[in-house]
Amino acid sequence: MTECPACDAHVECATMVAGEIFPCTDCGTELEVVTTLPTAVQLAPKEAEDWGE
Ligand SMILES: [Zn+2]
Known part of the structure; x- marks a missing residue:
């Protein structure tokens, strides 16, 4: 955790x-798993992909 x-x-x-990218369950911000030992995450880089909210 x-x-x-x-x-x-x-x-x-x-x-x-x-390398996995997942949304924070609380704020929905996209996070990227940097490493799992120990677990560290960072804000996922903004993709050029447009989800068209
Ligand atoms: Zn969050």
């Missing part, structure tokens, strides 16, 4: 693999 860099919420990423 680690903390969301955006909102400091605890995020569970025990089943994540390095």
Whole structure:
């Protein structure tokens, strides 16, 4: 478990693999798993992809 860099919420990423991108369950910010030993996440880079909210 680690903390969301955006909102400091605890995020569970025990089943994540390095490089995986997932949304914070609390604030929805996209996070990227940097490493799993120990678990560290960072804000995922903004993709050029447009989801058209
Ligand atoms: Zn968050």
